[in-house]
Amino acid sequence: xxxxxxxxxxxxxxxxxxxxxxxxxVLAAGLTRQWRSTFQGMAAALVVLAAIVGVLGPTITLxxxxxxxxxxxxxxxxxxxxxxxxxxxxxxxxxxLHDEASAYLREVAAAKAAPEVAKRGVSDWYxxxxxxxxxxxxxxxxxxxxxxxxxxxxNLGAAVVGAAIAVVVVTVxxxxxxxPLAKVPENALKFVxxxxxxxxxxxxxxxxxGVKWPGSDAALLVIVPVVALVSLGYxxxxxxxxxxxxxxxxxxQVSQTEGVTS
Amino acid sequence: xxxxxxxxxxxxxxxxxxxxxxxxxxxxxxxxLTALLVHVAGVNAWWLVPLAAFxxxxxxxxxxxxxxx
Numbered sequence: 427x428x429x430x431x432x433x434x435x436x437x438x439x440x441x442x443x444x445x446x447x448x449x450x451x452v453l454a455a456g457l458t459r460q461w462r463s464t465f466q467g468m469a470a471a472l473v474v475l476a477a478i479v480g481v482l483g484p485t486i487t488l489x490x491x492x493x494x495x496x497x498x499x500x501x502x503x504x505x506x507x508x509x510x511x512x513x514x515x516x517x518x519x520x521x522x523l524h525d526e527a528s529a530y531l532r533e534v535a536a537a538k539a540a541p542e543v544a545k546r547g548v549s550d551w552y553x554x555x556x557x558x559x560x561x562x563x564x565x566x567x568x569x570x571x572x573x574x575x576x577x578x579x580x581n582l583g584a585a586v587v588g589a590a591i592a593v594v595v596v597t598v599x600x601x602x603x604x605x606p607l608a609k610v611p612e613n614a615l616k617f618v619x620x621x622x623x624x625x626x627x628x629x630x631x632x633x634x635x636g637v638k639w640p641g642s643d644a645a646l647l648v649i650v651p652v653v654a655l656v657s658l659g660y661x662x663x664x665x666x667x668x669x670x671x672x673x674x675x676x677x678x679q680v681s682q683t684e685g686v687t688s
Numbered sequence: 689x690x691x692x693x694x695x696x697x698x699x700x701x702x703x704x705x706x707x708x709x710x711x712x713x714x715x716x717x718x719x720x721l722t723a724l725l726v727h728v729a730g731v732n733a734w735w736l737v738p739l740a741a742f743x744x745x746x747x748x749x750x751x752x753x754x755x756x757x
Contacts, residue, residue, distance in 0.1 A: 496719065499719070500715055500716060500719055503715045504704065504705065504706070504715050505704070507711045507741060507744060507748070508706035508711065511706075511707070511711070511748050512707070515753070520753050566703065624741060627715075628737050628741055631715070631719050632719070632737040632738075634719075635719050635720075635722040635737070636722070636727055637726060637732060637734045637737075638732055638734070640734065645734075649738065653738075653741075656742050660746060664749060664753060
């Protein structure tokens with residue numbers, strides 16, 4: 427169980443972030459439109475997700491471990507680097523922070539403006555499609571993380587446990603507050619998930635390419651902190667560059683003005 | 689039909705590749721080079737993928753922030 431703890435924790439944090447985003451969309455649809463069509467949309471998305479897991483899960487486990495690690499490692503590293511990139515740009519002010527409260531208000535405004543249309547046995551098609559898309563898109567990321575981490579560690583059960591706990595915790599918290607979970611430090615969580623996905627992706631990808639890591643699995647204990655330190659270093663570098671640019675901006679304007687007046 | 693295929697492709701491109709395809713290209717190239725070094729040259733190049741990942745991230749961040757303050 428102790429050996430599976432890092433796997434459970436990684437999957438838990440990654441899936442919690444996705445569940446928070448899905449919850450924001452579902453709440454916007456349910457509270458402003460109608461819960462019946464929202465739940466139908468959620469249920470339809472969960473059926474599609476279950477079908478994807480049913481097809482992908484057994485197919486992936488048929489792959490030999492080396493090929494699996496190469497493909498999945500590459501995908502995880504790419505995924506992780508994109509998460510890190512976004513988290514660093516948001517932490518340094520180059521990209522707006524993902525704010526669940528304002529995302530919720532945007533969805534609510536759009537939901538209120540849309541007309542109520544009944545279609546294919548669903549009384550409110552807008553609420554249905556909103557909930558369906560939100561749960562399917564965020565759910566796909568959960569499925570990707572659970573299958574890749576679970577299969578690579580040959581412990582799909584532990585990955586499913588991590589994801590299930592995350593979804594239950596976020597759902598219960600959402601029902602309790604009946605509002606988007608705006609106080610969760612989402613960018614910090616995304617930063618941590620980016621570090622974990624990049625580290626595991628790098629480790630498995632290189633192993634799949636034939637590398638023997640010094641220290642075998644223990645190399646991860648070095649890779650994770652190194653990826654974290656480098657990422658924090660990049661964030662510090664961008665913050666410094668932003669400050670320097672901001673300070674140089676007015677000076678450059680003054681020298682330009684001086685150049686014009688002299 | 690064509691529009692549905694296009695949006696299906698765009699969805700998976702956005703899902704897997706994301707905002708900057710250069711990152712994905714560097715990661716794939718680094719893995720291919722690592723496999724070559726290991727299997728052809730006999731070099732245990734465990735350091736190559738992490739270095740490429742750090743370089744890809746730095747380059748992508750620099751491109752994203754160039755000209756912005």
